[in-house]
Structures are given as C-alpha cells and as structure tokens.
Amino acid sequence: MKKIKSPVRKAEPYLWLLPAFVLFAVFTFIPFLQTLWKSLFIVDAFGNIRQFVAFENYAYILSDPRFRQAVLNSLYFVVLTVPISKILGLLLALLANNRRPTSVFYETGFALPMAMSTSVVAMIFQLLYVPSLGFINTFFGWKVQWLNSPKIAMLSLAVIQIWLSTGYAFVFLLSAVRSVPEEIIESARLEGASPFRRMIDIYLPLTSPTMFYLIITDIAYAMMMMSLSNILTDGGPNGATTTIIQYIYKQMAATGNYTNANPAAVIAFIMTFAAAMLGFLWEKKGVHYQ
Amino acid sequence: MKSSKTLELIIQILCISLALLILFPIFYAVSVSFMEHREVLSKTPHLLPKNPTTGNYVTAFTRTTLGRYMLNSFLIAAVTSFFRLLFAAMAAYSFAFFEFRGKKILFALAMTTLMIPPDVLIVSNYATISKLGLINTYTGICSIFLVSAANLFLVRQYFLSFASSIRDAAQIDGCGSFRFFTEILLPISKPILVTVFISSFVNVWNQYLWPLLVTNRNEMRTIQVGITMLKDRESSIFGPVMAGVTIALIPTVLVFIVFQRKIVSGMMSGAVKE
Numbered sequence: 001m002k003k004i005k006s007p008v009r010k011a012e013p014y015l016w017l018l019p020a021f022v023l024f025a026v027f028t029f030i031p032f033l034q035t036l037w038k039s040l041f042i043v044d045a046f047g048n049i050r051q052f053v054a055f056e057n058y059a060y061i062l063s064d065p066r067f068r069q070a071v072l073n074s075l076y077f078v079v080l081t082v083p084i085s086k087i088l089g090l091l092l093a094l095l096a097n098n099r100r101p102t103s104v105f106y107e108t109g110f111a112l113p114m115a116m117s118t119s120v121v122a123m124i125f126q127l128l129y130v131p132s133l134g135f136i137n138t139f140f141g142w143k144v145q146w147l148n149s150p151k152i153a154m155l156s157l158a159v160i161q162i163w164l165s166t167g168y169a170f171v172f173l174l175s176a177v178r179s180v181p182e183e184i185i186e187s188a189r190l191e192g193a194s195p196f197r198r199m200i201d202i203y204l205p206l207t208s209p210t211m212f213y214l215i216i217t218d219i220a221y222a223m224m225m226m227s228l229s230n231i232l233t234d235g236g237p238n239g240a241t242t243t244i245i246q247y248i249y250k251q252m253a254a255t256g257n258y259t260n261a262n263p264a265a266v267i268a269f270i271m272t273f274a275a276a277m278l279g280f281l282w283e284k285k286g287v288h289y290q
Numbered sequence: 291m292k293s294s295k296t297l298e299l300i301i302q303i304l305c306i307s308l309a310l311l312i313l314f315p316i317f318y319a320v321s322v323s324f325m326e327h328r329e330v331l332s333k334t335p336h337l338l339p340k341n342p343t344t345g346n347y348v349t350a351f352t353r354t355t356l357g358r359y360m361l362n363s364f365l366i367a368a369v370t371s372f373f374r375l376l377f378a379a380m381a382a383y384s385f386a387f388f389e390f391r392g393k394k395i396l397f398a399l400a401m402t403t404l405m406i407p408p409d410v411l412i413v414s415n416y417a418t419i420s421k422l423g424l425i426n427t428y429t430g431i432c433s434i435f436l437v438s439a440a441n442l443f444l445v446r447q448y449f450l451s452f453a454s455s456i457r458d459a460a461q462i463d464g465c466g467s468f469r470f471f472t473e474i475l476l477p478i479s480k481p482i483l484v485t486v487f488i489s490s491f492v493n494v495w496n497q498y499l500w501p502l503l504v505t506n507r508n509e510m511r512t513i514q515v516g517i518t519m520l521k522d523r524e525s526s527i528f529g530p531v532m533a534g535v536t537i538a539l540i541p542t543v544l545v546f547i548v549f550q551r552k553i554v555s556g557m558m559s560g561a562v563k564e
Contacts, residue, residue: 020381021400028403112316115546116496116542117514124318230502248412266410
C-alpha cells in the first residue's frame with residue numbers, strides 16, 4: 001500500500017457521499033433557502049422574483065382571515081388528534097403488555113392501521129360518514145352531517161387521523177411498556193398499588209422518552225395535515241377544515257399565487273420548529289431516562 | 291391461581307374484540323366491495339353482502355384506469371426505494387468507514403433535513419420540477435423521495451456495528467474499497483437493507499400530496515391520488531370505489547403483516563435515542 005494518499009484516495013469518501021448530498025442540496029437545502037428568500041419578494045406565476053417588498057407578504061397573509069383560520073385549524077387539529085391517539089396507544093399497550101397465546105392476532109390488529117394510506121382510509125370513512133346511507137348514521141339512527149357541518153367536520157377528520165396514528169403509537173409504547181423492569185411492577189403490586197396508580201406512577205414516567213418522541217413527531221405530522229381535508233371536505237364547509245398546507249397548495253395549484261405561498265410555507269416551518277423546541281424544553285423537565 | 295387465568299382469558303377476548311372494532315372500517319370496505327349496487331344504497335345497515343358479486347371489481351378495472359394507477363405506484367415505490375437504499379448505503383459507508391475533513395459537519399447537515407417537513411418545501415420543489423419539464427413524469431414524482439436522512443441514519447448505525455478492522459483486513463487481502471462495499475458490506479448487511487427497503491416501499495406507496503401536485507394527466511396518477519378521483523359526491527358508485535380501495539390497501543397490508551417484525555424493529559432503531 002502507498003504511504004502517501006493519492007488525490008483519488010482523498011476524494012473517495014466525498015464521492016460516496018455525492019449522490020445523497022446532491023439530492024439533499026437540490027430538494028431540501030436550496031428550496032429551503034429559496035423559500036425564505038422569495039418570501040420577501042413579489043413572485044410571478046412561474047415562481048420568478050419580481051419586486052422586493054421585505055416583510056409585506058407576511059403582513060398581508062397574517063391579515064388574511066383565510067390564512068389565520070387555516071393556522072388555527074391546523075393547531076386545532078393537532079390538539080384534537082395528538083393527545084388522544086397517544087392515550088389510546090398507551091391503554092392498548094398496557095392491555096397487550098403480557099404475552100398471551102392470542103397476542104400475535106390482536107397486536108397485529110392494533111398496529112395494522114399504520115400500514116394504511118391516508119387517501120384509502122379517507123375513502124372508507126367517506127362512505128361510513130354519508131349522512132343518508134352511511135353505516136354510522138344508519139346503525140345508530142343519527143342524522144349527523146359528519147362532513148358538511150362547519151362545527152363537526154374537523155372532528156370527523158380528527159377521528160380518522162386518530163384511527164390512523166393510534167396503531168403507530170401502540171407499537172412504540174408496547175415495546176416501551178414491556179421494557180419496564182419486572183421488579184418495579186412487582187414491588188408496587190406488593191405495596192398494594194391499584195392498576196390505575198401503577199399506570200400513573202410507574203408506566204407513565206418510565207415510558208416518557210418514547211411518549212416524548214411520539215408526541216414531537218406527531219405534532220409535526222398533524223400540523224402538516226392536508227390530505228384528509230383535501231379529499232373529504234375540500235377545506236370546507238366555509239373554510240372550517242382548511243389547513244396551512246392546504247392553503248399553500250391552493251394558493252399555488254389553484255391560483256398560481258407564489259407570493260402568498262412562500263411566506264405561508266415559512267410560517268408553517270416556524271410553527272413545527274417552535275413545537276419541536278417547546279417539546280425539548282418539556283423534555284428537560286418531564287422526561288425520565290433510565 | 292384460577293382467577294388470574296380467567297382474567298387473562300377475559301383480557302384476551304377483550305383485546306380481540308377491540309382489534310376487530312379497530313379493523314372494522316377495513317372489513318366494511320372489503321364487504322361493500324362485494325355488494326350489489328342496490329344493497330350499497332339501502333337505508334338499513336348491511337354488514338355482509340347478501341349475494342356476493344365481483345361486479346364492482348370488473349367495473350373498477352374496466353371503466354376506470356385503476357390498473358394503470360397500480361402500475362404507476364408499483365414502479366414509483368420500487369424504483370424510489372431502490373435508489374433511496376443505494377444512496378443511503380453509499381453515504382452511510384462513507385460516514386461509517388472513512389475519516390475525512392468535514393465528516394461531522396456533513397453528517398449533522400444531513401440530519402438537519404429531518405427537521406424540515408417536506409411539505410413546506412413543495413412550493414420551491416414544484417418550481418424546480420416544472421422548470422426541468424418533469425411534470426407528469428415518473429422522474430418528477432420520484433425526485434424528492436430519492437434520498438432519506440432517516441434511512442441514511444439507520445444504515446449507518448448498522449454499518450458502525452462492524453469493526454473497521456474488517457475493511458482493513460479486506461484491503462490487505464487486495465480487496466479494493468469498491469469491491470469491499472459491493473461484495474462484502476452489502477451482502478452482510480442484508481437484514482437492515484431489507485428492512486429499509488420494505489418500510490420505504492410502504493412509505494412511498496402511501497404518499498399523496500407530492501404525486502397530486504406534479505401530475506395532472508390521468509394516466510400518470512398514482513393509486514393514492516387516483517383512488518380519490520374515482521369518487522362521486524352523489525355517492526352512487528361506492529361499490530367500485532370500495533373495490534379500488536380494497537385493491538389499493540392489499541399490497542401495504544400484506545407487506546405489513548408478513549414483515550411486521552422487520553418494519554417495527556427498523557422504525558424503533560431509528561427512533562431510539564443514542
């Protein structure tokens with residue numbers, strides 16, 4: 001072997017990185033900087049910069065009631081879906097904790113929704129939600145306008161999202177619950193702690209790192225929701241289910257308005273980033289690593 | 291301990307009932323897909339088709355381009371997952387086995403991409419793709435999914451478990467760096483590569499927003515986008531739509547049931563804090 005590295009040798013590690021980093025640059029770093037930069041300009045329908053306006057675009061969309069509603073809708077959706085799917089996931093995980101002869105069946109059943117795509121599930125729930133002949137209304141004898149009432153539509157979408165994400169939470173929490181040391185549970189049982197107390201005092205703190213991971217990733221995910229409302233309600237009725245990403249999509253795809261789409265995208269990013277940062281603050285206080 | 295045995299039995303029955311309840315929407319969709327038109331529209335709830343028929347499937351395949359949607363999705367998911375895996379493995383090889391200037395910074399840079407949701411980049415990415423004339427092309431649809439920092443991280447973790455001495459030993463035996471990668475490293479890393487490929491396939495198969503944005507010709511739609519366009523707000527064609535839904539969910543559900551362990555362990559190792 002040569003003692004002195006040839007230029008080829010020196011370049012080798014970078015060559016292995018090349019394809020990944022070219023793609024990162026073209027589809028993540030550059031577009032990210034471009035979005036930031038272009039958000040300060042008036043932009044034409046082809047995405048070309050026309051005129052520098054500093055933060056006027058931000059002022060404009062922040063005063064646009066439709067955008068404000070979209071921001072609030074996205075936050076509302078996060079609040080509706082993230083906590084419930086985690087609580088349900090934890091309850092299912094505690095229920096499935098012990099290994100039993102039929103474990104494999106119900107564990108697969110609990111987890112399966114995570115393999116489903118949003119659009120397929122949306123189509124199924126659309127049928128279940130039909131007011132006149134959908135299964136839910138006919139079975140219970142209700143007359144609820146699941147997707148057409150401004151007050152209920154977002155709740156109906158949230159139910160679908162909870163259905164989709166509980167399985168994911170379950171899978172992670174099951175493995176967290178199972179890794180809680182046997183002795184701790186045993187000693188709590190000997191001290192006469194009720195199952196409820198055991199959940200609050202033992203399982204909740206000891207699974208908190210997993211819970212933390214799930215909540216952080218799911219907040220980011222739920223904040224970006226647009227497929228459900230795009231497929232089922234088209235953002236309606238009356239903008240009641242329009243989310244931030246859907247607002248961006250509509251600005252772009254329907255009206256070619258990049259001037260509004262860019263600052264909206266930056267605000268969407270800031271919101272997810274802020275949520276993650278808040279999460280990390282909470283992590284310092286409330287998350288217990290063994 | 292008879293009482294605890296009964297308790298376990300009760301819990302099992304409870305769990306199985308819960309699982310069936312959770313899966314109800316899927317069963318219902320499959321059931322409706324075999325129902326006759328009249329039955330779907332009846333005002334009393336039906337759980338199972340009275341006279342099961344495959345008519346909805348025939349309609350779905352002959353009257354719509356469902357077959358084409360499926361083909362598009364298969365091609366896109368398979369090709370994208372292949373390249374994702376290849377590029378992740380190449381970069382992971384570099385990060386795990388080489389020492390070079392800027393290694394830490396480059397790795398950190400790659401990981402920052404996990405902090406940026408792809409959905410906030412669609413505005414710029416759409417402009418790029420349309421300037422390159424890639425609207426309505428497979429390349430355009432695959433483009434933004436071709437590299438994944440999460441996959442890179444996972445594969446790197448796996449590579450790090452091999453001592454770099456095996457590479458030195460291979461080198462002394464006259465095995466070049468490229469041959470080491472293709473003939474030794476990739477074959478022994480098969481378990482992680484399979485895991486990454488499968489979860490990537492499910493992930494790409496299920497994408498909605500980007501394929502919706504960069505296609506406007508019907509024959510270029512993926513199944514996830516196409517399926518939502520079969521719908522009719524008058525709700526009269528639910529039978530064929532549910533047939534489409536059933537067909538669209540079969541690949542991922544099958545893959546999930548068969549490879550559940552692999553997929554789950556893959557996700558976990560990506561999430562566990564170091």
